[in-house]
Amino acid sequence: MTEPVLSLEHATRRYGGFTAVDDLSFAVRPGEIYGFLGQNGAGKTTTLRMIMDIVPPTSGTVRVLGSTSPRNVRRRVGYLPEERGLYRKMKAADSIAYFARLKGVPRAEARSRADALLERFGLGEFRKTKIEALSKGMAQKVQLLSVIAHEPELLILDEPFSGLDPVNQQLLEDMIGELRAGGRTIVFSTHVMEHAERLCDRFLMIAHGKKVFEGTLAEARALDGERLVLVTPDDPAPLRGVPGIASIAPLGGERFALLLNEGADSQAILAACLQHGVTVNGFGADATSLHELFFRFAGASPAPDVQREAA
């Protein structure tokens, strides 16, 4: 196994009496897209700030690109914070060049990279436009470009999709894919499970500052157990107690999830449905979505904003 690009060992961060991140350990491998999932306030941003050495951990170790002092490798890391901003009076190309220069890129190089990036992402004509005159989507793109202009090996994106319309969300997904293809390692946090499901190789889920799961989607599903989806206008209550069915959960509408015990026979369960007079409009195996897994693992009650953004 290659050396991880980024690892946390028993990292804890307290603000006064409040523990934002509690004994968190995980590792990100080179070249992967690593999803960082958690509710608002779960400790995502604090963890990412510890990685960037903006706040130091109260205890534990943070190792980035082989260094325990992330400050030393700052120039090889790009960081897009959750709440974004640029100098409103600065021009697009100047903004990108400025942040690249702060990361040690020489002046002429920074300027030419800024122009090239804007050109490549369809903003060439806005090079000399002030940020305040750009649309929100364009400004977000400029911000992302300013984070990658110094060609970082590791890219940390905090909620990169929030506030983007679907078209720009797709553009960003493409960009992230392209960066991975270029050999970068990408860590991004989100509470929108669809993006994570599509993009990420592996996930970390945290709740209340603690790790609740780390691994691939398949591993998460395996942990969760097999399930069937039954579509019926009737009440499936009579199916309780049928051998092989561990529990029944409504999925909304006429859909119900039947969680199965290990080794349960789905044919026998279908037979049981007919036997108990439950109308079967649909029946079949179903891969649990990350969305549901998240609720399961994080033990979270669907907070209104999570529900809305996930919908």
Added chain:
Amino acid sequence: MALWQLIAQEYRKYVLTRGFLLFLLIIPVSALFGVAAGYLNAVSQPVRAFTVIDQTGRYGAEIDQVIENRRVRREIETWDAYVTGLEAVRDREFDLPEAFRPTEDDLTLDRRAAFAEAGGIEAANAAIAEQLPPGTPPAEAPRHTLRRIEPPADVPLSGDLAAAAAALRPYLNGERQLPANEAEDASQLFAALLIPADFDADGEDAQFWTTNLADVDLREALREALTSALKRSAYAEQGLPADAVAEIEMIDAPLATYKSDSEGDEEAGFAEFAALYIPLALAYLLLVMIMSVGGMLLTSTVEEKSNKIVEVLLSSVSAGELMAGKLIGLALVGVTAPVLFLLAGFAGLTLFGGADEAVVAIRDVLFGSPLVPLFFFYFVVGYVMFASLYLAVGAMSSSIQDAQSFVGPMTIVLILPLPFLQQVVQDPNGLVARILTWIPIYTPYAVMMRINQGLPLWELLGATLLLVAFTGVILFFMGRIYRNGVLSSGGAPKLKDAVRLASTSA
């Protein structure tokens, strides 16, 4: 490296703005306006024709004398300014007769008489002409704007003054023109002075008639003439001859100023006054700079904080670098305007050939005293102390409105000693001066003003150590507040939060 970027960014952000460029323009433009207004005023001032109906027959000569004195006075003032300006520009002293030599003191009667006797401004121009390169424009005599004319023929000169006034009204109100030959270039009567036959200090009033009450020049001249005439007759009644009175009135006590602790027994000169006024100027510059740069520090910090730019910045540079970048970058913004104006002034002097003298004077002042570098030391320390306070307030605020609640009291504390500065200047080792010296936030001001005035060494060292220590402590805790504050969100800063942030190490 990154620090340099931060400084350049702060500097560019404020200097390359329309507002700053306009600000740079305002001062030369307003100076030009001032000059233009003065010039227009001098050129366009109308000739004021006035007439006097004097039933006593005693005051006409006195009035003419006062008007003439005023004219000579203006002529001398014009001439002196002309010569002083030429001497500064050519860097030489002209060889002139005593009557034409400019004086720094107020105009004496002697000088006035001598100047007029020597032939006035025309003779003066002739005296200097050979010493000037050909083509130099001569001094121009100011226009003579007050002119006394004879009353129009149809105005009754004796009898009831009311009749005379009634006859004069159409002329004063512009309903009738003056006869062309009488008035020369003035066609309308500006004012009339009517002196009744029994006019006296405690007799009947003289009457001044005009439509223009705003222009008091003429009225004051006439009042002066009548007053001095009345005084002279009063002196004569007491038995004092007119000559003796005039001589007594010319007495002016000679008083030379020496500085007891400066070398030599020469009269106090430029260096002594420079030593007094440079610290005063620096103290005010410090105050002005803190007030203006403080606002920029606030907006810059609050903008980065509310835009969340600060988080991106902090992923690239440390909070300490960020703070230093702001302090230095904005200090440079603060001195840009004064430096530009100085350079412009210097360029102007070079153009007119007076630069050498100015350089010598500036060098003498800057390097003549070992104390001058100290002024700059206090200037820098004072700036760092106050600027870090503003930074900390900015770091704790999410918006400018939030910041205002802290800035108000800070500004008051900052300008509190202003009323006392005069006292410090006049009594540099008095109680007020000593108290201000030992309050660190006022130490830079107080020491700058006392250092040339026999400030005891132990006080200087003690207060300076205290100031440096205090500034160090302020910088340390404000740095903490800045580091901890810029990432937190919340409303207006509270003292409680400040204490909490300052006591958190990271």
